Amino acid sequence: MKVTCPHCKRRIKLKRGEDYICKCNNKINYMHFFKKKVNYLVYLLDANIFIYSDKKKDMRNLSCKKVLKIKSSKIKIGTTDVILDEIKENENINIPDTLKIYKIGKISEYIKSLKTNYLKQPSKADLSLLQAAINHPEVKGIITYDKDFGRIAAKGIIQKKSSSGFWLGTASDFLRKYKIKVDVR
Numbered sequence: 001m002k003v004t005c006p007h008c009k010r011r012i013k014l015k016r017g018e019d020y021i022c023k024c025n026n027k028i029n030y031m032h033f034f035k036k037k038v039n040y041l042v043y044l045l046d047a048n049i050f051i052y053s054d055k056k057k058d059m060r061n062l063s064c065k066k067v068l069k070i071k072s073s074k075i076k077i078g079t080t081d082v083i084l085d086e087i088k089e090n091e092n093i094n095i096p097d098t099l100k101i102y103k104i105g106k107i108s109e110y111i112k113s114l115k116t117n118y119l120k121q122p123s124k125a126d127l128s129l130l131q132a133a134i135n136h137p138e139v140k141g142i143i144t145y146d147k148d149f150g151r152i153a154a155k156g157i158i159q160k161k162s163s164s165g166f167w168l169g170t171a172s173d174f175l176r177k178y179k180i181k182v183d184v185r
């Protein structure tokens, strides 16, 4: 996130969750700028949310469809280009216009180090979600049914990098959290 130092007007690149001392000695508080700049939060959807949204007989189907229909100025849903690429062969999956798509270029060394230290068999899609969460301060959580991935992502990794808590849960956990009611046929 790029901000302007209120004292000397230098442009400064802040890393997620990290305060910074400007060259003019002014202390730049990350959360102060974050709250001013981003007035909505993004929850990333894992591939399984899209996949279950097309499985009518699955008990997770309705919750996943509801999550895909969320329209709110404060809460947005998103995913990565890597995930979309993974699910593109299923033409029945409905990709809503409201979805924010994060383009993940290279996976950073930091994420790669997690791969060897924390994650046993992470997919490219898993890594892309972690990368998006770390790169973008507005990303507040991940909606997924992958418990293994969830456990790891929630507890150690992203928490350390962000100053506020990172949320992780299933589509129905998410709807309960925000008490969202969406009409779905």
Ligand SMILES: [Zn+2]
Pocket: 005, 006, 007, 008, 009, 010, 022, 023, 024, 025, 026
């Ligand atoms: Zn300054």
